[in-house]
Amino acid sequence: MDKKEFCKNKRIAYFSMKLAIDQCLKIYAGGLGFLAGSYLKSAYENGCDVTGVGILWTEGYYDQERDYEDYMKVEFRRKKYYFLKELFTTSITIHGEEVKVRAYYLDPSIFKTAPVILLSTDIEENSFLARTITKKLYDNDEDTRIKQEIVLGIGGAKVLDELGEEVDVYHINEGHAIPVAFYLYSKYKNVDEVRKRLVFTTHTPLKAGNESHHILKLAHLDFFNSVDLEEIKKDHRHLWGWFQFDFGCFAII
Amino acid sequence: MTVDMWKNDVDTSNIVAITNAQNTKLWKSKELYEALENDMDYEIEAIKKRYKRELFEVVADQTGKIFDEDVLMVVWARRFVEYKRPWLLRMKIERFKHLIEKEKQPIQVIWAGKPHPFDQYGINLFNDLIKLCSTLKRAVVLVGYELKLSKLLKRGADIWLNTPRLTREAYGTSGMTAAMNGAINLSTLDGWFIEFAKDGVNSFVITPVDTSLSFEQQDDIDATNLMNILEDTVVPMYYKDKEKWLRIIKQSMRDVLPYFDSDRMLEEYYEKLYDV
Numbered sequence: 001m002d003k004k005e006f007c008k009n010k011r012i013a014y015f016s017m018k019l020a021i022d023q024c025l026k027i028y029a030g031g032l033g034f035l036a037g038s039y040l041k042s043a044y045e046n047g048c049d050v051t052g053v054g055i056l057w058t059e060g061y062y063d064q065e066r067d068y069e070d071y072m073k074v075e076f077r078r079k080k081y082y083f084l085k086e087l088f089t090t091s092i093t094i095h096g097e098e099v100k101v102r103a104y105y106l107d108p109s110i111f112k113t114a115p116v117i118l119l120s121t122d123i124e125e126n127s128f129l130a131r132t133i134t135k136k137l138y139d140n141d142e143d144t145r146i147k148q149e150i151v152l153g154i155g156g157a158k159v160l161d162e163l164g165e166e167v168d169v170y171h172i173n174e175g176h177a178i179p180v181a182f183y184l185y186s187k188y189k190n191v192d193e194v195r196k197r198l199v200f201t202t203h204t205p206l207k208a209g210n211e212s213h214h215i216l217k218l219a220h221l222d223f224f225n226s227v228d229l230e231e232i233k234k235d236h237r238h239l240w241g242w243f244q245f246d247f248g249c250f251a252i253i
Numbered sequence: 254m255t256v257d258m259w260k261n262d263v264d265t266s267n268i269v270a271i272t273n274a275q276n277t278k279l280w281k282s283k284e285l286y287e288a289l290e291n292d293m294d295y296e297i298e299a300i301k302k303r304y305k306r307e308l309f310e311v312v313a314d315q316t317g318k319i320f321d322e323d324v325l326m327v328v329w330a331r332r333f334v335e336y337k338r339p340w341l342l343r344m345k346i347e348r349f350k351h352l353i354e355k356e357k358q359p360i361q362v363i364w365a366g367k368p369h370p371f372d373q374y375g376i377n378l379f380n381d382l383i384k385l386c387s388t389l390k391r392a393v394v395l396v397g398y399e400l401k402l403s404k405l406l407k408r409g410a411d412i413w414l415n416t417p418r419l420t421r422e423a424y425g426t427s428g429m430t431a432a433m434n435g436a437i438n439l440s441t442l443d444g445w446f447i448e449f450a451k452d453g454v455n456s457f458v459i460t461p462v463d464t465s466l467s468f469e470q471q472d473d474i475d476a477t478n479l480m481n482i483l484e485d486t487v488v489p490m491y492y493k494d495k496e497k498w499l500r501i502i503k504q505s506m507r508d509v510l511p512y513f514d515s516d517r518m519l520e521e522y523y524e525k526l527y528d529v
Contacts, residue, residue, distance in 0.1 A: 006520045023399055031331075031423065031425070031427070035275075038279060042516050046516060046520075061370075064367050064397050065396060066396055072380060072396055074376075076370075138369060140371045168527075203424050
């Protein structure tokens, strides 16, 4: 693929909870995934140096089927993807527990996309609870959703580092992967170093459409990658209390 | 709106707007665009009919109803959430039934989309429509709205209906890809549609309501306006003025590209976002 001039030599890591790449890879639900899938295809076609980072949802969103009387029925089934290549397993800390994160690789040649790293905690080495983290896209449990964000943000950035991938810009699609900011902060110990590497896109500029969690809950689950809360409080007093996702991202980036 | 939300809170980040888009290799009907370039209207009509037949195989398979390629096909397909109002189309139920059941110039309707698996309210909405459709000849609800069905629906639709309550739609990207497949958008003026729509030129616009009214009132007005547009404009044009119908399809195909092509979006990401 010929590299377009506008791509220059920038290396982008694109983090998204949902990716609509192909019918058979069921890791999306709606518009956000469709947008991310289109982006990864265009990145491939324009020869841009983009790596996608997402979650390998064991059960996907869900299978929508019908019951005996024709009404809809929700089915959760384990999906298998023999076209993904298993890379390696790393570990991160979530809620004080060591959680193994396995990285899989989607080769660009398969669906004509930028290369994609997909993460799973649903592996034998993990506890039952840790395995549930990447089972369901849109899990109903608040703690699980926060843990998913930690896996994507911190797990994703860590896997890229262990792969030796040089990244110029970390792009988080919606606020979910914001823990990547705290991973980078732990690495560089400097807010400006984080800011110049991190960008964020939101597609839901509405308060109602935005996730928020109490900052102490987030800290308890290791959302901040061991960055001291007092340190966050010092720089971002206004983030204290409820951590509102978009707002948090704008304040940090 | 966007900037207002954060204006008192944030002074550190630089906020820029980059319009969303969709990948053309994945979505665009190449053959329709070829017909457009070569000015072959009859070819556009023939391709659309073939797309409808392909879609109707799925309809028959899932529901046991055989649809007619000569009947106006209205599709509402997206996630089943409250603010997108999947029920708006059947709110004026007598008028809706008449549109579906009448012998001359009827409409066919397909609903599809997934409610959240733990959202009983959304699942009930979905099942209510299944129940309603069991009494109607030309309306169905399809399950399994994923990439493949999405493409079939956009290809087979004459009207791509989107009914979000005003100011609530984040984007509504399906309208872009519907336009890339020769479907005409009929929508409230929200999300991407604000940047695209020219009423009666490349789409049909539901006149914006006064958003200071209660949701009940807004829904009622939008439902009435939707019925009016279907009865007075869309249905007569589809059956009696094919030339004008095709003109709108073609204008919509021209207007959606290249602006809503994700190559443009990618380039803007590099220029405005990644150049930090």
